[in-house]
Amino acid sequence: MNDKNAGYEEKKNRYPDSADVAGGERGKAFHAALEREEALKMIINNSQVVVFLWKNEEKWPAEFVSENVVNFGYTVEDFISGRVLYGDIIYPEDLNKVGEELQKRILTGAPDFSIEYRIFSKAGKIRWVNERSFIERDQEGKVTHFQGVVLDITERKRSEEKLKKALEMQKVLTAVINNSPAVVFLWKNEKYWPATFVSDNIVQFGYTASDFISQGILYGKIIHPDDLKRVEGELERHIQKGEVSFNSEYRILTKAGDLRWVNERTFIQRDGNGSVTCFQGIVLDITPRKKIEEALRKSLEMQKLLKTIVNKSSAVAFLWKNTENWPVEFVSENITQFGYSAEDFTSGKILYGDIIYKEDINSVFESLARAVREELDSFEMEYRILTGDRNVRWVEERTYIQRDNQTAGGHPTLKDGVCFGPPARLLGDR
Template sequence: MDSDTSESREELNSYPSVADSADGERGKALHAALEREEALKTIINNSQVVVFLWKNEEKRPAEFVSENVVNFGYTVEDFVSERVLYEEIIYPDDLKKVEEGLEKRIRIGAPDFNMEYRIFSKARKIRWVSERTFIQRDPEGEVTHFQGVVLDITERKKSEEKLEKVLEMQKMLTTVINNSPAVVFLWRNEKYWPAAFVSDNVVQFGYTVDDFMSQEILYGKIIHPYDLRRVEEELERNIQKGEVSFNSEYRIFTKAGDLRWVNERTFIQREKDGDVTCFQGIVLDITSRKNIEEALRKSLEMQKVLKTIISKSSAVAFLWKNMENWPVEFVSENVTQFGYTVEDFTSGRILYGDIVHREDINSVSESLSRSIREGFDSFEMEYRILTGDGSVRWVEERTYIQRDTQGNVTHFQGIVVDVTERKEAQEMLEIQRELGIALSSTWNLQTMLNLILDACLQVKEIDAGGIYLKDELLDQINLVAHRGLSSEFVKKIYAYRADSPEAKQVWTEKPIYKLSFFAEEMADLLRKEKITAVAVIPMKHRGEIIGSLNFASHTVDRIPQNIRNFLESIALQVVNYIAPVRIEADFI
């Protein structure tokens, strides 16, 4: 009995030490768990990830939210007190999508739910968030809670939107280029310029993109051999001068072997150390323009050196909205060639319809409407525009009509090219052709002279003129026909002795276009007549001067080069009609 009691007592005495040991272990574990929890809270609250525990009730009230919800301007108390319910801060346009997405995941028994949407911060600013939620269910499978993390992705979304806009602009520019006559190249700085890029519309020359990208065809190999060396020298000269860009005109062969004239606008790309790496080029087919120049050159009977009358213009790209007067969403910077800035159009200060000539605006609008109505994808037209300084220019527009998925026209993507000099050359050739027909139908000298004056005065820059012929019998030169001159002026310049100083000022070996050529007395007469520009062109027959064409302007300060070419061509043309009949004429 005593022995048993003693053993029992010893056993009992041992219990407190065991209990104390167990409590100590549990305490340590609890302490460690609390430390881990505190560390986890610190990590979460110092991160961009906000943790939520929502109840499966209407508008998702929160049972728990991490303290870093302050990143959105809210406090923990705002949510756990249910003063703010989570779905109340979801952007209205996104709420239905979020609710339907979550409901679908619950319905199919999915364990989680992921979605990107917008919420309002407490300051009512819109923020994009990414939610990743785990759906909690009870043993019966009923949803009780949602454990979720919400991450602010606003900056990422902004970057994505910027990238999307850049890609859209690139796509638009690619479409504009590929629907334009301008072919875009990127050439490497190597022999014969292998292509690193070429736009799809190279097909207008019969080639495919792959022809160049595979290097089966090198660009230098399609340039006419007679032009290649000049092109190489021009390129090298501009590189050595440190130029950024330059223009060149030369001939290339199409894939079918035909020759085409092109205008190339080249941009030289360099490394930081100045070494040239590649060339960006815009190649525009100018064959039609060159044919017109050739026709004008031939009209001078090969007696003149060919002069280029077409300006170095490049295509201006536009993106117009399908609204009244076509407001501009985009225009390339080279719109400055028309005297405008990009800002003039994109700010809405100037609408494109505002610069279309009043006499052409209705026909442009009607032609475009007809193209839309008949379902065409593109539109082409020539019309006049007003430049920034008020002058008139002819342009050729080639436009791609852009439609939405419902077929409604939303925009027009277009290229506008200045064709003023081409139009003027065509008009002058037509005047010359009609004059030739008219002169062939008469042997009356005075009628011929009147026809010549009437034809030349169709050119708007010229508003006065006269024709001198030599009278062999009286050995003098006489003003035999005139237009647009005052009677007093005509009396003073009507006739001169052939060997007089005055005669030498209207009877010259070479054309005269400067007022400074004339002696003081004649210059004074011209000033009183308010003449601001002159053209004196001799008429030669079999090496002898038989007369001169004299034209003047009261509006321009110099006769433009293309009009000089026209007048000299007229002089060569009409002398063959005048010479046979001038001796028999009665000038009295």
């Protein structure tokens, strides 16, 4: 220790000179004590534990401090000289807490106290310390000194703070997952994929997390039997290709036995040797989407069937815009019976009004205007049209009026209709 440590100097002066005791038993014991003291000083000064002896006075002036206080940037002289009081280096927001805790222990007659707080290094950096102090009292019970050991715990506090933030983030992510439709799994690379983790929102399928974690239910067992081999085969192919992730869609059984479609996003985990260890999976219920897709598929099949029926009949289906001369948005392919192609109309090359016989155009317009004015949903009329080879044909039109929702009664936007015109009904036959 620094020879300016008063306590140590006083202790040295109380011992007789080594020359006076050399050769005697007392001298041997004295030298052994000095060696032990030097060894103890060396251990302390090479450790992270700083030793203090503080007076029981304001801001705790130090009578003794070990040389390793240099770990905080200070020297022994800073404290022993009184230039620096220990209370001055305690972080201001922690100072009252330290004083109050110490006072509490004194009043209860406790022999010691322990506390964690922040101090400033000489460079002004904040360091966390753990202090364990022993309270010294005189014969009358009055507190005179505090013997303390101060340990730098800054790194531990940083680790604790990182852990705290990580746990908070984990809590947030868990809440996000459990409030989302996506169920998170961690499966072992074993038969039927036993789960080591599953998010709580597995309840949407009727199961609990413990159903899987306890191995009471294996994930492979809830996959629909007709899909299981395909799922196993897809997984094996992706593993053999060395891929790290893939998507798969299949059916599972809920706990109640209902079928649900799911989309699984799987991440393949491997060890340092490239061997597969486990799978991370995100399972999303896509049953509503599958129902829509199925309804759309059936609708398209029905549309295809109806289109076939229409195209094989004499009735031509139209969808006209409610603008001048009624441009065509759709016409069935059997328009060919009148000598036109569907593209002639849908491309805009021919407007429907262009093929209406000129002597009938006004009556057609007036019939349509009357139907709109009277807010009819549909109407029928007969008139003549010109075929592609300029023959005149009589047709019967049955039209349904589509309206928007922007005005009272609805403004007509489109007309869809069916025109019947058997090839035998030529103008001359009428």
